[in-house]
Amino acid sequence: MSALTEILPAKGRAIAYSIYGFLGVGLGSIPVYCAATDAITPTWSLGALAVYAFVGAPLFGATAASNTPSE
Structure with a gap:
């Protein structure tokens, strides 16, 4: 168990x-829609997306590590 x-x-x-x-x-x-419609992308959405990506790397890295069999 990990x-x-x-x-x-x-x-x-x-x-x-x-x-x-x-x-x-x-x-x-949100940014995809704004780019497609030439609308201004809200700053808060860019910040939220950056934090989302920052949190995702360790989250999925830990998942991968926990599902890797050890010898």
């Missing part, structure tokens, strides 16, 4: 990953 699986059970991780995924689609769609 530290990640001890912190959050499988069902909790599935919910967290789903929320994270939907949040990413929502945040990512």
